Amino acid sequence: MTRIFALAIAALVAPSWVVAAPCPGNPQALGTERVIEIDAKTTPRVGRKQFPSTLPLGAKELVLTFDDGPWPGTTSKVLDALKSECVRATFFLLGRNAAAHPQLARRALSERHTVGHHSYSHPILSRMSLAKAEGEIDRGIAADEFAVYGERRTKPATPFFRFPGFAANETLLARMSERGLVVFGADVWAGDWVQMGPEQELRLILRRIEQVGRGIVLFHDTKGQTAQMIPAFLRELKKRGYRIVHVVPK
Numbered sequence: 001m002t003r004i005f006a007l008a009i010a011a012l013v014a015p016s017w018v019v020a021a022p023c024p025g026n027p028q029a030l031g032t033e034r035v036i037e038i039d040a041k042t043t044p045r046v047g048r049k050q051f052p053s054t055l056p057l058g059a060k061e062l063v064l065t066f067d068d069g070p071w072p073g074t075t076s077k078v079l080d081a082l083k084s085e086c087v088r089a090t091f092f093l094l095g096r097n098a099a100a101h102p103q104l105a106r107r108a109l110s111e112r113h114t115v116g117h118h119s120y121s122h123p124i125l126s127r128m129s130l131a132k133a134e135g136e137i138d139r140g141i142a143a144d145e146f147a148v149y150g151e152r153r154t155k156p157a158t159p160f161f162r163f164p165g166f167a168a169n170e171t172l173l174a175r176m177s178e179r180g181l182v183v184f185g186a187d188v189w190a191g192d193w194v195q196m197g198p199e200q201e202l203r204l205i206l207r208r209i210e211q212v213g214r215g216i217v218l219f220h221d222t223k224g225q226t227a228q229m230i231p232a233f234l235r236e237l238k239k240r241g242y243r244i245v246h247v248v249p250k
């Protein structure tokens with residue numbers, strides 16, 4: 001009885017801490033350490049490469065994010081690797097890709113990843129009028145929401161947005177806050193938009209992660225070199241004692 005009571009108290013005290021469930025078929029899995037819930041009120045903008053602060057993460061805690069998908073071939077490889085390690089990530093979808101490959105977008109959701117938004121066609125939004133930029137953002141959100149949930153809406157189920165090329169301006173950032181959309185930057189990346197071999201990308205991202213110690217990691221699930229290195233990357237994180245945090249809307 002006392003033990004049950006203690007467990008109940010522990011659950012009440014730390015509601016955002018989820019004890020990692022065993023990973024079927026992979027006892028050595030990296031797994032997902034815990035889940036944090038965020039909203040635009042408490043964390044309107046996250047990622048130290050662009051903003052003054054980032055997600056509330058402890059030492060060696062990482063949030064994995066993938067941009068620009070879904071893309072045939074590469075996204076499914078990334079999803080397979082995450083699944084076999086029981087790791088949950090966040091995918092910032094491009095509306096036109098979600099519209100073209102809705103089954104992949106739905107797979108990301110069904111495997112309990114977070115689905116955020118990244119515009120319709122990846123323009124540099126900071127150079128457009130507010131109306132035009134917001135039109136692009138809304139077109140992207142509506143395409144993603146239709147692909148994933150079957151509902152063409154501009155108020156998304158997960159109000160997370162990443163600007164293409166991180167190109168925001170004060171007007172756009174203020175508008176995102178008004179709309180309750182959390183703007184994601186990043187804390188670390190390998191720069192996988194530059195062509196390199198998967199081994200080189202692996203060495204580079206691990207070195208940079210060791211430098212920052214924690215944070216939001218940015219990849220592109222449209223890149224073959226990234227899709228190829230993710231399995232080794234996840235195994236290496238486990239070996240080095242990193243833990244994965246999954247971020248969801250409040």
Ligand SMILES: [Zn+2]
Binds near residue numbers: 067068118122164165
């Ligand atoms: Zn992008």
